[in-house]
Amino acid sequence: MTTVQAGQQVSDEVMVELRGVNKWYGDFHVLKNINLKVYKGERIIICGPSGCGKSTLIRCMNRLEEHQEGDIVVSGITLDDDLKHIDKVRRDIGMVFQQFNLFPHLTVMENCCLAPVWVQKKPRKEAEATALKFLNRVQIADQADKFPGQLSGGQQQRVAIARSLCMNPSIMLFDEPTSALDPEMIKEVLDVMVDLAHEGMTMLCVTHEMGFAKTVANRVLFMDAGEIIEENDPDEFFDNPQSDRTKLFLSQIL
Amino acid sequence: MTVLLTTPSPSLPPPSNSVGIVGWLRKNLFSSLLNSILTCVGLYIVYRIVPPALNWALFQADWVGTSKEACTSDGACWVFVGVRIKQFLFGFYPSSEYWRVVTSFSLVGVLVAWLLIESTPKKGIVAAFTIFCYPIIAYFLFYGGAFGLPVVETYKWGGLMLTLILATIGMFCALPIGIVLALGRRSSMPIAKSFSVIFIEFWRGVPLITVLFMSSVMLPIFMPEDLQIDKLLRALIGIIFFQSAYMAEVVRGGLQAIPKGQYEAAEALGLSYWKSMVFVILPQALKLVIPGIVNTFIALFKDTTLVLIIGLFDLLAVVQAAFADPKWLGFSVEGYVFVASVYWVSCFSMSRYSQHLEKKLHTGHAR
Numbered sequence: 205m206t207t208v209q210a211g212q213q214v215s216d217e218v219m220v221e222l223r224g225v226n227k228w229y230g231d232f233h234v235l236k237n238i239n240l241k242v243y244k245g246e247r248i249i250i251c252g253p254s255g256c257g258k259s260t261l262i263r264c265m266n267r268l269e270e271h272q273e274g275d276i277v278v279s280g281i282t283l284d285d286d287l288k289h290i291d292k293v294r295r296d297i298g299m300v301f302q303q304f305n306l307f308p309h310l311t312v313m314e315n316c317c318l319a320p321v322w323v324q325k326k327p328r329k330e331a332e333a334t335a336l337k338f339l340n341r342v343q344i345a346d347q348a349d350k351f352p353g354q355l356s357g358g359q360q361q362r363v364a365i366a367r368s369l370c371m372n373p374s375i376m377l378f379d380e381p382t383s384a385l386d387p388e389m390i391k392e393v394l395d396v397m398v399d400l401a402h403e404g405m406t407m408l409c410v411t412h413e414m415g416f417a418k419t420v421a422n423r424v425l426f427m428d429a430g431e432i433i434e435e436n437d438p439d440e441f442f443d444n445p446q447s448d449r450t451k452l453f454l455s456q457i458l
Numbered sequence: 459m460t461v462l463l464t465t466p467s468p469s470l471p472p473p474s475n476s477v478g479i480v481g482w483l484r485k486n487l488f489s490s491l492l493n494s495i496l497t498c499v500g501l502y503i504v505y506r507i508v509p510p511a512l513n514w515a516l517f518q519a520d521w522v523g524t525s526k527e528a529c530t531s532d533g534a535c536w537v538f539v540g541v542r543i544k545q546f547l548f549g550f551y552p553s554s555e556y557w558r559v560v561t562s563f564s565l566v567g568v569l570v571a572w573l574l575i576e577s578t579p580k581k582g583i584v585a586a587f588t589i590f591c592y593p594i595i596a597y598f599l600f601y602g603g604a605f606g607l608p609v610v611e612t613y614k615w616g617g618l619m620l621t622l623i624l625a626t627i628g629m630f631c632a633l634p635i636g637i638v639l640a641l642g643r644r645s646s647m648p649i650a651k652s653f654s655v656i657f658i659e660f661w662r663g664v665p666l667i668t669v670l671f672m673s674s675v676m677l678p679i680f681m682p683e684d685l686q687i688d689k690l691l692r693a694l695i696g697i698i699f700f701q702s703a704y705m706a707e708v709v710r711g712g713l714q715a716i717p718k719g720q721y722e723a724a725e726a727l728g729l730s731y732w733k734s735m736v737f738v739i740l741p742q743a744l745k746l747v748i749p750g751i752v753n754t755f756i757a758l759f760k761d762t763t764l765v766l767i768i769g770l771f772d773l774l775a776v777v778q779a780a781f782a783d784p785k786w787l788g789f790s791v792e793g794y795v796f797v798a799s800v801y802w803v804s805c806f807s808m809s810r811y812s813q814h815l816e817k818k819l820h821t822g823h824a825r
Contacts, residue, residue: 307738
């Protein structure tokens with residue numbers, strides 16, 4: 205296993221650290237002794253076969269799932285049962301879901317302003333200005349007054365990204381952001397994510413979009429059966445996979 | 459062979475016998491021999507029932523007069539209702555104080571209309587006034603005892619006024635209590651959860667008549683002598699608890715229909731439990747269960763008639779009491795038709811408003 209090569213944008217400030225993390229669903233051991241350090245500005249792609257625990261891994265980082273053993277430290281805050289810690293971590297981590305999970309009863313603009321207004325206590329005017337800025341960035345500002353149900357899947361996912369960005373997170377988690385999209389809409393979402401990566405956002409992305417992984421990632425994690433099997437920079441990972449399980453996986457998806 | 463269309467084909471109008479009134483008749487009433495026969499039979503039945511009913515209720519009815527002697531024709535004798543209308547509306551409320559009831563109901567009518575009509579400004583202030591100030595105003599108007607208003611004891615309250623008081627207070631209290639119980643039942647906190655489950659299952663498991671009877675007869679036996687709770691209040695609390703248990707289950711149905719992703723998205727954005735419930739989950743859940751909520755409201759509105767068994771004279775009880783008047787024997791049909799129409803108009807309005815609300819709140823395909 206090769207060590208992480210810090211790229212130009214990557215500093216040595218640790219944003220997320222997992223030490224000996226274990227998690228069970230009932231008797232099922234879904235995460236096995238995970239150790240991981242994510243540095244500021246890193247773009248990490250997590251891939252692996254279905255059910256390997258990759259989604260669970262990133263969902264533990266903002267406590268959507270609870271881990272039973274080990275430590276997870278996000279921006280210097282240890283995730284434990286203390287609701288204040290969880291709250292602080294969630295304000296600092298944005299998350300984008302496979303199913304977008306926009307709030308269907310609110311307009312695009314209201315979706316983006318809800319958390320800034322009620323969690324960060326920003327004045328509504330200011331929140332709307334911020335929202336417009338990010339909606340512009342994902343090129344969907346002209347749809348601000350529509351409801352999510354009136355938008356296409358790709359548009360919805362771009363709104364979901366903007367909604368997360370409105371909270372000014374320092375880390376973004378993407379849980380298979382393009383898996384629920386029609387093929388012609390995948391690119392518009394990936395383009396937004398590439399832009400985000402170029403701006404130096406710390407990103408953890410569960411995806412099977414290997415083209416995207418090659419373009420933006422500076423590290424690829426391969427998981428199977430709850431373990432990180434292989435960890436490498438993208439060129440090495442795709443051209444020269446080490447383990448048999450990685451080789452098998454890559455042969456199936458490429 | 460290759461087919462290549464260079465210009466799009468023009469859209470043609472549909473065949474004339476498939477549109478308009480003729481098309482509708484052909485499609486819906488006379489599409490086959492059997493359907494044509496059924497249509498004719500149906501029309502005959504309508505012909506035999508509707509004109510006589512209208513004749514009785516409207517065209518051959520007696521409308522004006524002051525006594526039984528005014529009713530000379532074959533139709534309904536609405537004079538009976540007309541003469542007693544004040545009692546039907548206000549029960550035994552002193553007639554010099556009717557203005558208080560009228561003022562109170564007019565005020566709430568204006569406030570509710572203000573909130574329901576879309577284009578009115580300052581809804582927030584009006585809503586706060588309706589929720590926090592209006593009940594106090596209404597209490598002093600109905601009951602009196604302050605600002606020089608003489609006290610009118612609750613046993614004098616009756617008729618439509620009592621029905622409306624029971625129904626509106628019942629609805630406005632049962633909905634929030636029901637929401638809290640539904641959230642409690644889905645909560646992971648063991649105490650909140652078991653309290654909600656026990657509360658809901660207890661109140662849902664007993665008939666409303668039992669609840670009213672217990673509140674009116676049994677409760678005073680167990681209470682200390684000097685602590686007397688008003689009979690109306692006891693009945694009201696019984697109705698509220700009973701209906702909030704039903705409401706809780708309706709709301710829970712809505713909460714369960716909201717996808718887990720909505721909860722997760724709200725959590726991931728850092729919204730606290732109560733904020734995510736108020737801004738994300740409940741607006742969607744309540745919208746989904748509008749039909750169920752209105753169903754419960756309508757049931758509650760009609761169930762208020764059961765208070766007659768504990769000696770409260772709501773609209774139905776007052777009308778029934780009027781049947782016993784020796785001067786007006788034999789007009790029970792008119793009385794019941796009157797009561798039924800009042801209930802029907804009220805319930806149908808609620809139903810229509812709820813349908814309007816559903817349409818208004820529909821924001822495209824819910825995920």
